[in-house]
Amino acid sequence: MATKPEDWNFPGGVDCAYCGQRVEVRAFPAIQQESRGERPEAILGAGEAGCYYHPQNRATVPCDACGRFLCALCDLPLDGQHLCPPCVDAGVKGNKLAAADTSRTYYDSVALGFATWPMLLFYFSLFTAPVALYYVIRYWKQPQGILPRTRIRFVLAAILALLQLGMWVMIAGAIIWQMMRSQGGAR
């Protein structure tokens, strides 16, 4: 930050000396702390347990997932648990770690988009309505994300898609009935 420390925590902020724009900095005690890495301790006696991945280091905690002893270097605290690197990797791949959950796809919005936007050009709805229904059925039970979200979009998408399909069925039925009438009249 280009703002000087004496201007931090100044109510209303100050004008930046370089660009003249108003800048406000709200600092907290963590800014004064130096970040220090944990150093593992060496095993001193035969009775001490060693780390599974570094046998020469003293174990401090067991992994909450696999139970292996871990030194300070291998201990990865996440979501209130102590985990080893392979368990973190498995948790990320298996989508079991909340801290590793960094993105989600909103399939309900995708389904609603397939059910609504093609109505601008009605003919596309013949193909997009089944796609919308597929998304509703396929992803109905999938967790929506870590933030509160209802399934109203899935419901709306299903209703619209069914209405569109119903309309296409009626159109097809009307065409077939008309063809049958014209053939009967020709006879």
Add this chain to the structure above:
Amino acid sequence: MAAYQYRRLLPRERGILRYAELWAADDHLLSAASTRLAVAYQRFPLAEIQAFSITTLPHWTFPQLAWLFLSAALFLVSVLAPTLPFLQVLFGGLAIWPLLLAIREVWRGPRCRVYIHTPTGAHLLPAVARQARVDEFLAIVTPLVEGVQGHVERMAITERTVEHPEEVARQQIGQQRGLRLFAFGALLAEGLFYTWEAAYPALGRKPEVIIVGFGVYLVIVIIMVTVWRQATPILRRDRVYTLAGAALALALAELVFAVAAGFIAAFRFGAAGDLTWITTVSAAWRIPLALAALTIELRRK
């Protein structure tokens, strides 16, 4: 997977295709940025937050003026289609939406950027994008962080910078000179173009001449706005920006009057209104202003 209970801290910050939210759990903040089809999360442990920095952005930004010019362009298209009333109504109706977006942009007040500083770096918080929301943000989040870390008074002076702000501003003025020369020269050329067009009104009334002239004019104004937006308050006190700003303000006023006059004339008489007298009067003022700005810029060492 451990589940956190989140509570929303601020109302959703909405864009056209995106929105951003700020939530809080017991031990961390969660920033969620969504494209409406997907969402990306960023977590910031309360114990690791070092600082928030809030920078106010210039009030007039490119998005506001882009919406205004788009609206004006659509109005002009509706004016140039006198024989097709349907297109007149269509484009005239479409022109209302960017105008409303521009008004909404101005109504919501100046923008700002909020960065959250942690040991891993500075991260933009998209959920706080308006200066009007900053006080609410600080009032809610500061107690959360201080509840974990404690409070710290204003720092003692540790080191002062020695660079003089005026010297820094002079260095910045020397940069982007080529872009300013191009913009001021183009503004001057545009004023001369409309003056020449006023001398030959038959040529000036041709739709293709009007469309090309408007297109060139639009590009010039957008470049001018971009140059202006890049200028800091210190640079804007410089004479060349004052003169160019006055020329730009006249150009904008001319555009608004011309579009409004043409729109009214098209609906009243069924043909595009005569715009040359408006552009001539405005060009008479714009030419000397642009010439002065260009001269100062060329003589600058």
